[in-house]
Amino acid sequence: MKSIRSPRIPxxxxxxxxxxxxxxxxxxxxxxxxxxxxxPGEVVTVALSEAWPDRPEWLxxxxxxxxxxxxxxxxxWFRRAVARTRFDWPATRERFDRDGDGKVARxxxxxxxxxxxxxxxxHDEALAPADFDFSPHALTPSPGAMLFYRADGDGNxxxxxxxxxxxxxxxxxxxxxxxSLSDLQEAFRMPSRGGPAPGREGPSRTTLVRGxxxxxxxxxxxxxSLGEKAPDFSLKTNDGAEELTLSKLVGPKxxxxxxxxxxxxxxxxxxGDVEKLNRMYRDRATFVMVYVREAHPTDGWSMDSNERVxxxxxxxxxxxxxxxxxxxxxxxxxxxxxMLVDTIDDTVGARYSGMxxxxxxxxxxxxxxxxxxxxxxxxxxxxxxxxxxLLLNQGETSATPHLEGTLSSPTVRTEKTAPDAEx
Numbered sequence: 001m002k003s004i005r006s007p008r009i010p011x012x013x014x015x016x017x018x019x020x021x022x023x024x025x026x027x028x029x030x031x032x033x034x035x036x037x038x039x040p041g042e043v044v045t046v047a048l049s050e051a052w053p054d055r056p057e058w059l060x061x062x063x064x065x066x067x068x069x070x071x072x073x074x075x076x077w078f079r080r081a082v083a084r085t086r087f088d089w090p091a092t093r094e095r096f097d098r099d100g101d102g103k104v105a106r107x108x109x110x111x112x113x114x115x116x117x118x119x120x121x122x123h124d125e126a127l128a129p130a131d132f133d134f135s136p137h138a139l140t141p142s143p144g145a146m147l148f149y150r151a152d153g154d155g156n157x158x159x160x161x162x163x164x165x166x167x168x169x170x171x172x173x174x175x176x177x178x179x180s181l182s183d184l185q186e187a188f189r190m191p192s193r194g195g196p197a198p199g200r201e202g203p204s205r206t207t208l209v210r211g212x213x214x215x216x217x218x219x220x221x222x223x224x225s226l227g228e229k230a231p232d233f234s235l236k237t238n239d240g241a242e243e244l245t246l247s248k249l250v251g252p253k254x255x256x257x258x259x260x261x262x263x264x265x266x267x268x269x270x271x272g273d274v275e276k277l278n279r280m281y282r283d284r285a286t287f288v289m290v291y292v293r294e295a296h297p298t299d300g301w302s303m304d305s306n307e308r309v310x311x312x313x314x315x316x317x318x319x320x321x322x323x324x325x326x327x328x329x330x331x332x333x334x335x336x337x338x339m340l341v342d343t344i345d346d347t348v349g350a351r352y353s354g355m356x357x358x359x360x361x362x363x364x365x366x367x368x369x370x371x372x373x374x375x376x377x378x379x380x381x382x383x384x385x386x387x388x389x390l391l392l393n394q395g396e397t398s399a400t401p402h403l404e405g406t407l408s409s410p411t412v413r414t415e416k417t418a419p420d421a422e423x
Contacts, residue, residue, distance in 0.1 A: 057081050057374075058220045061212055070202045073137040073377040077218065081353075081374040083383060084226040085361075087390035089132040096127070103128045111393035118389050121382075132386065137377040139266060146188045148269070155309030156332050157271030203301045211301045215293055215346060215355055216315070218374055223353030223360075226371065230257075230362045233348045235340035238291060238326040244340060246288075247366065254285045254369070254391055255362040256384065258337075259354030262329035263313065264295040265305050266376035267357040271333040273381040277388075278337050284392055287337035291326040292349035295356035319344040359384045363391060 048059055061076035069075045096104040104127035109116050117123075121131045151159045151167045171179050171187040179187075203211075211217040224230060234245040249255055258274055260267035278287045296303045297315040306312055316322040319341070326341045342349045349355050357375030360368060361384060370387035372378045 056220070057222050058212065058218075061218070062209070065205055065208045065212065068205070071208065071217070073139070077374055078377050081222065081378070083134065083371070083373045083378060083380070085370040085383075085387045086226065087370070087387045089129050092127065092132070092390060109393070111389070115389045115393060119386060134380055134383040134386075138270070138375075138379050139377060141190075143188070146190075150187065152269070153309070154332070155265070155268055155306075155311060156334065157269050157273070158275070158334070159272075207301050214300065214315075215350060216295055216297070216300050217356065219346075219350045219353040219355050221350050221353050223351070223358070223371060224368050226368055228368050230255075230360070230366050230368055231348075231351050233351075235290065235342060235348060238323060238330050238339045238341050240323070244288065244338060246362075249286055249288070250362065250366040251364055252286075254364060254388065255360075256281075256285055256287045256388065257352070257358075257360040257362060258287065258289040259292050259349060259352060259358040259360075260289065260375075261292050261294050261356060262325055262332070263297055263303070263306055263311055264356040264376065265303060265311075266379060267295075268311075268333065270357075270379055270381055271335065275333075275335050277381055277385055278335070281385075281388060281392075282337070285388060289335060289337060289339045290348055290352070290354060291322070291329065291339055291341045292354045292356070293342070293346050294325070316344070361387050361391065 048055055048063055052059070057077035057080055060080060061071070064071065064076040071078075092104065093102070096108050096110075098108050099105075106113075106116055106125055109119075109127065116127075119127055119131060122128075148159060151163045153163050153166060167187075168179065171183050173183070208217070213220070230246060230250075232245065232247045234243055236243045246255070256277070260271075262268070274287075281287075294300070294313070294315050296306055298312050299314045302312070313325060316325055322344055323341050326339060330339050340348075342354075346355070352358065352360065353374065355375075357379045359370075359372045359379065359381065361370035363369040369391055370384060372380055372383060
């Protein structure tokens, strides 16, 4: 660990602690900021950046909470805790682009057609930088997302034919047997942007500070780094039938580690994506989930969207309570791979920075080959799949392979930040 040499660092932290004390008592009653009267958190952010360039991620989150942030995709630790992979575009081009034309044609990729098709996201029959661009955050609004959220009535991340039929009936208010343009415009109104929904306030500073230090909105640790040996652990499955040890799974196949919890709506909405990956690659990779601390319990930062789908519960206070919630989650989501339950003191979730949701790809040597940016904004199963496919085809080339020592090189590491976007 690097030593802390600057005497300004303790002063910056002291200033932050003093500020949050006053801010929490005021409970969002501070006057509107201006150049002459900036929010206290803005001052702290600048002080921390100048005094401690390699500060822990949670300090950025803390400072932005103080300045009144509602924690969007470009706030707090989301600015720094971004996706990292051994299989970004520069690494892929170096490995497979034999003719040096700046793209990888189908004939240059030695893997099967199905793998190439999954990598070729724009379907132009060549791999290029655009296929490796996952910069939009996971909650970016889109027509597809609007349809999905309207249709997924039980909130399990899977839209069935029955749910689509129910959506049709709701939209066809007049019972005419067809949908008009006006019906669809009414059913899919653009969500309000720039803050909480009308008539509903966002979480207070007090709620967010508590959520931060209870590790509900995220672990205070950053998790293992790219190329680092994945920390070992042993946890029981949610049915108590067996105990799995990570190190015993390493070797035959890559491992996909999935972290999540029931009250994290964005995790639930992506459960179908994760399950589809499991069904596509379970013969070539081992999928394991670790159930972690609740992100939005009723006694913390509660969410109306959870209550609408019947997901309303307090933070479990014992391991047995957490197991019970994990079992309910498993029944609702219907995932086809083992769900392990973290200890009640969050040993594994904290070490892997798994709260509220996270994805890791562990190679056959037990090292981290991919980790997504912090959830919920960085939780991107499609991005994980890209790295998984390239890892599975890593040995299928006559090109000179990357050496292990190059994992920290900027040419083989992805560090993407989400574009400016509002919730």
